Amino acid sequence: MAANMAAMSVSASQIVTETGSPEAEGMTRPEAPVSQARHVLLKRLADVVCLPESRINAFERAVTADLLVEMLRDAGVEERARVAKRLSILAELPNSLVRLLLVDEVEVARPLIEDGEALSDSDLYYCARNGRPGHRLLLAGRKGLSSFLSEILVDSEEMPVIETLLKNAKAEMSQQAVEAVVALSQNAPHLIPLLMRRAELRPSSAYILFWWSPSDVRRLILSRFGVNREIMQDMASDVFAMAAQEKWQDAMSRKALQFIERRQRNREALKKSPYDSLEAAIADAAQNGMTRKMAEEIAYLSGIKPSTGAKILRDAGGEGLAVLCKATGLSRKALRALWKALRRPMRDEDGRMHPQLAEVLITYDMLAVDRAQTVLRYWNWSLSSALTHVMLRSLSRGEDIDLDSLSVPQRAAMLAFAQDLKT
DSSP, X not given: OHHHHHHHOOOOOOOOOOOSOOOOTTOOOOOOOOOHHHHXXXXXXXXXXXXXXXXXXXHHHHHHHXXXXXXXXXXXXXXXXXXXXXXXXXXXXXXXXXXXXXXXXXXHHHHHHHHOTTOOHHHHHHHHHHSOHHHHHHHHTOTTOOHHHHHHHHHTTOHHHHHHXXXXXXXXXXXXXXXXXXXXXXXXXXXXXXXXXXXXXXXXXXXXXXXXXXXXXXXXXXHHHOOXXXXXXXXXXXXXXXXXXXXXXXXXXXXXXXXXXXXXXOHHHHHHSSSXXXXXXXXXXXXXOOOXXXXXXXXXXXXXXXXXXXXXXXXXXXXXXXXXXXXXXXXXXXHHHHHHHTTOOOBOTTSXXXXXXXXXXXXXXXXXXXXXXXXXXXXXXXXXITXXXXXXXXXXXXXXOOGGGSOHHHHXXXXXXXXXXXX
16 A cells, blocks of 8 residues: 555746745744654545545545645645645545645646646636735736636736736636726736737727727727627618607617618707708818817717717827718818817928828728727727716716626726726
């Protein structure tokens, strides 16, 4: 029996220590004097815990694990690491033993976190909550990490952990986790390229990420997530007549149909406008300057709310203007006029077209009308209809809002307007 158990033991692997991090709670202790008997006994107890079910029942395994836990509390780092490596290959792990080792020093916990297939989400949650940043960094790189654990790791707001998680193609990320990283990317722009590579990134998050992304990423967002609405339009083709017969009394269906319909410009607003077209309003603004009243008029004629129009007109990069102009059928000439109305530079010092205007015109040229309308209408939906006055008041006061209780467009609006309030 002793010979068999000795054959099952493993040699000590090279141990890399983590510097500068405190000991896990309850694990601080001086290195025990070298004892051959202790070394052999630890080895044998670990071997007993590792015996197959045909050789040991669950109660015997549990009692042995309890004894092993008590010995490990006073064992040296190398001995604890050796036991952890031995246990990492098991299909079933005693709970008390695995919880002790998972929050031990990082070099001890490493084999379990990286290779322990028998670890449950409950075990990993315990490690994420009670371990140190080094433990969470290992968790972030673990294969097959669940979306639940990803949310826990993102909640830590530890940048190395989040970066590792985003790079881990074999980890799942929930929409809530992605949205949280999108929010963090406002002050951590190096996260943006990593976010763009995640398959879980959805249009709702990408359209908000747009506002603080560089020009090349903005174009990528518009080309990848600027979807058309042909299927929705075909599906709802007869619903427009139904809603019209009901005089558009149902607010929910009215908002949805406004998102789906093909026409972007607001005909009713044009009837009340002093201008005979959207182009005329922009030409007037280019000649006389953009005022708040003029900005609201352009927004109404474009079929969007003033708050959405203000967000687009204030956009530092200017690609939002390209989306607005393409979605409303405005020409490149009208886009230039709108740029001039906002007193943005038209030429550089050498008399050539200003590079920022050139970037915006490239964005305009690459966009299809229907796809631009989808982006514009989502912005309008999330930045106006979904954002209530109560939420705006809370934002302006810096109050905390329970994001889990909000809809997807409401969370998108929160992120976009929170950025405006910061600037």
